[in-house]
Amino acid sequence: MPYNLDVMxxxxxxxxxxxxTLLNDSSNKCKDNLKARKDLQLWGIRPDLWxxxxxKYLSTIYTLTNVNKDIFLKTLKNILFQMVTLVTLAYxxxxxxxxxxx
Numbered sequence: 001m002p003y004n005l006d007v008m009x010x011x012x013x014x015x016x017x018x019x020x021t022l023l024n025d026s027s028n029k030c031k032d033n034l035k036a037r038k039d040l041q042l043w044g045i046r047p048d049l050w051x052x053x054x055x056k057y058l059s060t061i062y063t064l065t066n067v068n069k070d071i072f073l074k075t076l077k078n079i080l081f082q083m084v085t086l087v088t089l090a091y092x093x094x095x096x097x098x099x100x101x102x
Contacts, residue, residue: 016029017029021063022062022064024059024064032063034055037051037057
């Protein structure tokens with residue numbers, strides 16, 4: 001039985017998970033939460049990531065600081081703006097039947 005994998009949705013899910021992890025988003029999407037940290041403690045692994053008695057825990061090494069978050073989000077915004085501009089230009093050229101191969 002063949003499987004149909006939707007590459008667009010796979011890319012979106014991977015992108016979403018990486019961004020949520022880097023930004024340490026406190027929404028329900030983030031997998032780095034108190035429950036996950038207590039599981040590490042229960043299994044006896046990664047003691048540097050265990051929560052303290054008050055349920056507080058340190059950020060992981062791959063979590064961005066506020067300054068780095070700003071840089072990352074500005075860069076992402078610039079990339080998306082450039083992509084939208086190119087798509088808009090291509091659409092305008094195609095709708096006017098303009099060929100770049102002349």
